[in-house]
Amino acid sequence: MTTCVPKVFAFHEFSDVAEAVADYVVYAQNIALRPKESNNNSKRPSISSTSVVNNGNNLNAPMDGLSLDKSSRSSSRSSSTTSASTSISHQSTVTVNKLKRPKEIRFKIAISGGSLIQVLHEGLLKRTDIRWDKWDIYFADERLVPFESSESNYGQSKRKILDLIDTEKYGTPNVFHIDESLIDDPQECADAYEKVLIKGFAGRDSVKLPMFDLFLLGCAPDGHIASLFPNFQDNLREKYAWVVPVENAPSGPSNRISLTIPIICHSHRVSFVVEGAVKAPIIKTIMERPEKGLPSSIVNEGAAGRVSWFVDDDALNDVFVLKKKYKFREVGSSNTTT
Incomplete structure (x- = not known):
């Protein structure tokens, strides 16, 4: 594997990470919505x-x-x-x-769970420029537990983000989660969620892969992203399925589903959000030893040029990597740099 160096934005505090991630999300949102909206106004169908x-x-x-x-x-x-x-x-x-009826333009975003949800809670809910009514939210993976469980990505997102949106002011996003009735059958649950993706991205058209405007991921201390674990089963080599079942996972809830590496790498933008000293050893391996083939390293390679990392100083302890300062881009941010 060749060495692909992603953009790594370093921050002193957790709050700085949350603020910058929120700004980047809004930036991706605006890029996804603005050009297409103006283009649609100028297009006129021809009749033959x-x-x-x-x-x-x-x-x-x-x-x-x-x-x-x-x-x-x-x-x-x-x-x-x-x-x-x-x-x-x-x-x-x-x-x-x-x-004449143009297809509605939506901001399509995939998010994983874990500490990323808290980052989004801290950053997004403070913004006044999020067009929630234009969002289609999908999940990078899901633990097959009831939604009321603290381990559920959707459940956690609902309690910490979705339920706290001022929908009267900002509208309501479309949220696409797994079928809770299928959590006892990982394969059936994965197949059903893949159909949700097909409906959302393909419709009547044939597309090889969905294309998210932004794919947000964390990275666990053991190196797994979404529910794709290092050296576990053959999921990292999956080339065709959009969603795979994960059974007997090495950590956390045993049964899960996960979107695959090709889906992640096909996104317009991929961002990793990592904080805490406990993550420093795995970040060091990802950044300095890409030949190890950890899931994040595979994404750094497969989505080269479209990957950004938002990392606090603790997670970069003793990591040799070129750090960048994040420049805030959108109205509603502090318009400062870290």
């Missing part, structure tokens, strides 16, 4: 005769199955032309009305 024919109209077919003679065809052609013109006008209006 093909679109009308495809609606089932054959203007040259005889009426009622009768064969017309030459003179009849001549007079009939004139009236048919008028009728056809009216029909085309009507069909074109219907077709334009259908095509």
